Amino acid sequence: MTRHFLRDDDLTPAEQAEVLALAASLKATRHTAEAPTPLRAANGVPRGVAVLFDKPSTRTRVSFSVGVAELGGYPLVIDAATSQLGRGEPIADTARVLDRQVAAIVWRTFGQERIEAMAAASRVPVVNALTDGFHPCQILADLQTVAERKGSLAGRSMSYLGDGANNMAHSYLLGGATAGMHVRVGSPEEFQPDPEVLKRAGEIAAETGGSVAWTADAAAAADGADVLVTDTWVSMGQEDEYDARIAPFLPYAVDEAALARAADDTVVLHCLPAYRGKEIAAEVIDGPQSAVWDEAENRLHAQKAVLIWLLEHS
Ligand code: CP
Ligand code: NVA
Numbered sequence: 557m558t559r560h561f562l563r564d565d566d567l568t569p570a571e572q573a574e575v576l577a578l579a580a581s582l583k584a585t586r587h588t589a590e591a592p593t594p595l596r597a598a599n600g601v602p603r604g605v606a607v608l609f610d611k612p613s614t615r616t617r618v619s620f621s622v623g624v625a626e627l628g629g630y631p632l633v634i635d636a637a638t639s640q641l642g643r644g645e646p647i648a649d650t651a652r653v654l655d656r657q658v659a660a661i662v663w664r665t666f667g668q669e670r671i672e673a674m675a676a677a678s679r680v681p682v683v684n685a686l687t688d689g690f691h692p693c694q695i696l697a698d699l700q701t702v703a704e705r706k707g708s709l710a711g712r713s714m715s716y717l718g719d720g721a722n723n724m725a726h727s728y729l730l731g732g733a734t735a736g737m738h739v740r741v742g743s744p745e746e747f748q749p750d751p752e753v754l755k756r757a758g759e760i761a762a763e764t765g766g767s768v769a770w771t772a773d774a775a776a777a778a779d780g781a782d783v784l785v786t787d788t789w790v791s792m793g794q795e796d797e798y799d800a801r802i803a804p805f806l807p808y809a810v811d812e813a814a815l816a817r818a819a820d821d822t823v824v825l826h827c828l829p830a831y832r833g834k835e836i837a838a839e840v841i842d843g844p845q846s847a848v849w850d851e852a853e854n855r856l857h858a859q860k861a862v863l864i865w866l867l868e869h870s
Pocket of ligand 1: 612
């Protein structure tokens with residue numbers, strides 16, 4: 557059976573732990589003779605990985621391109637606007653063309669149903685490089701960063717302040733619960749997480765010893781947090797709503813006051829790009845508790861790990 561990574565709960569707790577351990581080992585052995593090259597075929601020729609973008613990207617584009625090359629493969633980075641997919645060719649037809657030529661398909665797109673359609677028609681692993689619903693590769697990198705800073709994940713509290721209805725909030729809920737963390741989302745009432753995601757995250761947390769909670773009380777959400785995270789208030793595709801979306805989120809900014817409520821040794825994360833003076837204060841993201849540059853680097857290691865894992869299990 558072909559394994560895909562479309563949402564954070566596509567990996568069981570044990571599988572997520574395997575991927576994170578592999579990510580740490582890939583980081584430690586990068587550029588050494590021990591670094592694995594599973595995308596190099598037996599005849600020495602690199603295998604292709606299609607990396608498709610329907611939305612802009614800096615980190616995801618670079619980390620998948622470099623990561624696939626470091627695994628011995630060849631990244632084909634394709635912008636939707638220059639592909640037939642962008643002109644309306646059916647997703648399933650695209651999958652049937654790609655899967656005969658590449659080892660895996662990585663896609664950043666809009667609706668979650670689009671990447672599900674790609675996976676349903678593909679015989680090679682499909683990886684979600686961000687949809688409106690989830691950003692699971694980012695959460696693996698974030699968990700790797702927390703594990704590096706804190707030594708472990710299970711039992712730690714992770715508080716997300718901001719847009720509770722976006723891809724990052726949903727992925728923190730599912731991915732954090734899978735890791736056995738206590739995930740709290742603080743957001744305005746009108747930007748709450750999808751109830752289906754909150755319910756599923758609660759079921760996972762019940763298995764792993766973690767917990768999930770939503771609150772409109774920003775101060776309560778940040779209280780004592782081991783990890784304090786936020787994300788843009790205006791996600792890709794929501795640019796037309798910019799003016800209306802700022803005011804409701806102002807009380808949820810990760811500023812000095814929020815930082816003071818978190819644990820003294822809290823780690824601050826942000827998937828980037830960041831908007832200083834909006835969702836996060838410059839003093840916080842550029843301050844001593846911020847781990848955002850390690851977090852951005854860990855995209856490379858975590859995604860190499862998930863690609864290796866999916867190829868081995870498909
Ligand atoms: N965090 C993240 O996915 O960044 P990009 O949009 O630059 O890829
Ligand atoms: N929520 C943001 C994440 C960017 C990496 C967006 O979807 O634009």
